[in-house]
Amino acid sequence: KDLSRITDIADLQRVARRRVPRMFYDYADSGAWTESTYRANESDFQKIRFRQRVAVDMEGRSLATQMIGQDVSMPVALAPTGLTGMQHADGEMLAAQAAADFGVPFTLSTMSICSIEDVARHTRKPFWFQLYVMRDRGFIEDLIGRARDAGCSALMLTLDLQILGQRHKDIKNGLSAPPKPTLANLIDLVTKPRWCMGMLGTPRRTFGNIVGHAKGVKDISSLSSWTAEQFDPKLSWADIEWIKRTWGGKLILKGILDEEDARMAADSGADALVVSNHGGRQLDGAMSSIEALPGIAEAVGRDIEVWMDGGIRSGQDVLKAWALGARGTLIGRPFLYGLGAFGQEGVRRALEIIHKEADITMALCGRKNLSQVDRSVLLPGAF
Numbered sequence: 485k486d487l488s489r490i491t492d493i494a495d496l497q498r499v500a501r502r503r504v505p506r507m508f509y510d511y512a513d514s515g516a517w518t519e520s521t522y523r524a525n526e527s528d529f530q531k532i533r534f535r536q537r538v539a540v541d542m543e544g545r546s547l548a549t550q551m552i553g554q555d556v557s558m559p560v561a562l563a564p565t566g567l568t569g570m571q572h573a574d575g576e577m578l579a580a581q582a583a584a585d586f587g588v589p590f591t592l593s594t595m596s597i598c599s600i601e602d603v604a605r606h607t608r609k610p611f612w613f614q615l616y617v618m619r620d621r622g623f624i625e626d627l628i629g630r631a632r633d634a635g636c637s638a639l640m641l642t643l644d645l646q647i648l649g650q651r652h653k654d655i656k657n658g659l660s661a662p663p664k665p666t667l668a669n670l671i672d673l674v675t676k677p678r679w680c681m682g683m684l685g686t687p688r689r690t691f692g693n694i695v696g697h698a699k700g701v702k703d704i705s706s707l708s709s710w711t712a713e714q715f716d717p718k719l720s721w722a723d724i725e726w727i728k729r730t731w732g733g734k735l736i737l738k739g740i741l742d743e744e745d746a747r748m749a750a751d752s753g754a755d756a757l758v759v760s761n762h763g764g765r766q767l768d769g770a771m772s773s774i775e776a777l778p779g780i781a782e783a784v785g786r787d788i789e790v791w792m793d794g795g796i797r798s799g800q801d802v803l804k805a806w807a808l809g810a811r812g813t814l815i816g817r818p819f820l821y822g823l824g825a826f827g828q829e830g831v832r833r834a835l836e837i838i839h840k841e842a843d844i845t846m847a848l849c850g851r852k853n854l855s856q857v858d859r860s861v862l863l864p865g866a867f
């Protein structure tokens with residue numbers, strides 16, 4: 485497929501909006517309540533300006549680096565996203581493969597459609613597994629064991645979803661996987677034949693890590709009722725310590741927005757933390773991620789690898805985050821739009837676009853590799 489006329493992430497978003505059933509497109513393109521934090525994640529990047537430099541040697545550039553000691557072709561990983569297999573049939577498997585081909589990590593969400601085992605069978609490279617803490621500790625141990633057996637090379641523990649933030653569109657759309665056969669859904673699906681054909685060819689239509697694995701769970705369709713019952717509102721740093729011991733491998737803590745929490749994360753002995761507000765989907769009115777990043781990087785960046793996610797829509801944003809102290813980034817919606825639009829090739833295209841933008845930007849700032857990129861590539865003042 486020739487995707488050369490797809491030149492930015494917004495192009496992928498436009499195609500995804502046409503091809504993905506309304507409730508799943510909306511699930512991706514939404515934030516909590518007024519969506520002010522969701523919007524600020526993106527718009528705050530625009531406040532940051534680069535310093536253009538000229539007549540410096542910019543031949544032989546590379547964006548390669550490491551995240552938690554693992555080689556990456558650029559400091560970008562695919563963020564864990566629930567219901568990814570509803571953006572496109574077999575979505576998690578396709579995204580994992582695209583990431584592996586590109587040399588960046590893929591993170592599988594607890595709330596995925598394809599199971600840990602499905603993804604492991606389908607990809608050559610180890611991927612990361614994202615864990616939500618549920619009340620049933622036996623089930624958590626079981627998930628950790630399955631991630632270990634599948635060869636996952638890091639566990640990403642998400643801390644900012646002890647209870648589910650409210651997203652209006654999901655409530656109004658009656659979000660469920662698979663979609664319920666209501667008249668509105670059927671009318672919508674008739675206009676999305678490509679998506680429907682894909683789904684007919686795959687057996688995976690519900691939460692593969694959970695249904696048939698968690699005790700007594702034969703069926704869940706609604707994300708919100710399951711999370712309300714199962715996610716643990718009592719999660720504490722003692723639980724994090726227990727999970728760290730039970731897992732025993734590389735650990736990433738995701739969902740930190742406050743410097744005090746960042747200090748606790750650094751003291752926990754985790755390998756990395758992700759400055760994140762869950763893509764604006766949890767606490768509406770919270771700080772944007774890029775605004776929170778510099779303070780946290782300053783406070784704990786010497787003790788733990790600091791990463792960020794939220795609002796990255798171009799390679800320029802990746803470079804801005806790096807310059808402000810992030811040693812890695814995650815992208816959520818950019819790859820989901822690529823996936824919904826064109827499947828595996830769309831995810832690859834999203835990564836190519838971001839890589840190209842970061843590379844050209846780095847060159848025009850007069851730098852050849854990331855070790856030369858720091859705050860001095862930015863004009864002072866924004867954050």
Ligand code: FNR
Binds near residue numbers: 642763815817
């Ligand atoms: C998410 N996010 C998320 N995070 C997580 O730890 N587990 C999950 O299951 C999900 N699910 C999820 C679904 C969808 C549709 C989105 C958009 C996001 C949050 C995600 O990992 C990441 O923090 C944000 O997506 C980053 O923001 P951008 O890149 O989407 O702006």
